Amino acid sequence: MISSGSRHSERPLNVLLVDDDDLFLEYLTWELETLNCTAQCAMDAEQALTLLQDNVFDMVVTDWQMPGMDGIALVERIRALHGRDRFLHVVMTTARGDGHTIRHALNAGVDDFLFKPLDRIQLELAMASARRNVAIHYRLQRRNHHLAAANARTREAYRRVQADLDAAAALHRRLLPDQDSHGPLQVAWTYRPAQHISGDTIGLIPLRNGAHLFFLADVQGHGVPAALASFHIHHRLSQLAPDTPAALSQAISDLNREIEGQQSESYATLICGLLFPQSGEGWIICAGHLPPFIMHLDDVAPMVLEGAFPLGWFPDANFDPMPFQLPPGDRLILYSDGVTECCDAQGTMLEQSGLRVLLAAAKSYPIDQMVQQIDAALRTRHGPAGLEDDISLLALEISTNQMQGTA
CATH class of the missing domain: 3.40.50.2300 (Response regulator)
Incomplete structure (x- = not known):
């Protein structure tokens, strides 16, 4: 028994x-x-x-x-x-x-x-x-029962993380420039993260002396770490607010030492400068970043610059501003490598030559419509597969109409 x-x-x-x-x-x-x-x-x-x-x-x-x-x-x-x-x-x-x-x-x-x-x-x-x-x-x-409870906790944790990411993404977007005109200076941009939040940041800050500080930074990597680093760069440049070429050089040097001193492998490329809309006079620093394009009425060409190292590589790197002139009607185009590395269905990158073609085809449009045309072309190019890298592009133009009105 x-x-x-x-x-x-x-x-x-x-x-x-x-x-x-x-x-x-x-x-x-x-x-x-x-x-x-x-x-x-x-x-x-x-x-x-x-x-x-x-x-x-x-x-x-x-x-x-x-x-x-x-x-x-x-x-x-x-x-x-x-x-x-x-x-x-x-x-x-x-x-x-x-x-x-x-x-x-x-x-x-x-x-x-x-x-x-x-x-x-x-x-x-x-x-x-x-x-x-x-x-x-x-x-x-x-x-x-235990699995259901664990699943409920996981869903709640995911909801909180998603809420935090939504808040971070909204905060990041609030940093983007106002796309209305800044006096005679007109601005347009496109900004699309590859993930929920971006390691790119775009800034346009009016200064007391009439100049505008403009910049586009691209932090290595994607997601939360890159977004936090790009937010720090945006915040520090806004806080330092350099309004002369010498102050601009010093601000970028200070920011470079801060990033290098974090003892991490993170780094960022940066294109940053000052522009006086009343005179069209400007200074620009290219720290490991792709050179911007200058759009003239009859030509589109990359700006010839002396490049510097990316931020965070070497603590004593030099960042010397280069002078440039932006006449009324010409446009300055800053962009991240996510634009030139945007791939089509065959895996072919757009590259700088492809972006130059897109800009030339759209240069007759008003600046906001031009940027919309570029963004639409990029969306068509990558299709439903989505982005492999963050896409950012900033376009600046000194309006001929407002300059004539001012005169």
Whole structure:
């Protein structure tokens, strides 16, 4: 016989017995009590269904042949009512042991059989099997509960991270220049992160002496670390607000030492300068960045500059401003390498030559429409595959109309 020591260390199984023979019910109740079970009895299927509605059972033992609804119909009703949400081990008692009968019962939802007349060993085996199945069910139920709780915590953590990213992205976008005119200076830009937030930053800051500080920075990498670094660059340049060529050189040198002193592998390329809209006079520093384009009425050409190292490479690097002139009607185009490295479906990069072609084709448009044309061309180029790198482009123009009005 199966050892009773392990049986009675477990919680009792709650069993519903269904049979129209009260003597058989009394006998089976006694046997089950010796096997650490508690039993309730029903004399027919309707009474059994009522008890199932009002109580929680681990197991149902039902006779096949009963007046009214038979055992097969009862099992089908039980399975229909309980579905998969609640486990119930069903055993059928019968004197019929032919294969057709057994298959019929299994199809109805019976888990096991007890054949009359009952044998003690057979009963113990059936109860041991039922106990294992019930234990497995409750273990799975606990694990599912833990998984559901863990999943809920993960969803909440993801929601909070997403909310933080949304807030960071909104903050980053608020740093972008106002696209209305700044006196005679007109500005337009496009800014599209490869991920939720960008390692690029664009700035245009009016200064007290009438100049405008303009810059476009591209921090190595993507995502949160790059976005934090680009935010720092934007904040520091806004805070330093250099308004002379010497102050511009000093500000970039200070920023370079700050980034290099962080003892990380992060670095940034930067194009930064001063522009006086009233005179068209400007100074520019190119720190490891792609040279900007100058758009004349009849030509588009990259600006020839003496380059400097990216920010964060060497603490004592020099950053000397180069003078330039931007006559009214000409345009200065700054851009990140995400623009020139934008790939088509075949994996071919746009490159500087391709951007030059796009700019030349759109130079007759007003500055805002020109930038929209460039952005549309880039979207068509990369298609639904998305961006591999952040895209940023800043266009500046001194308006001829406003300059004439000022004069």
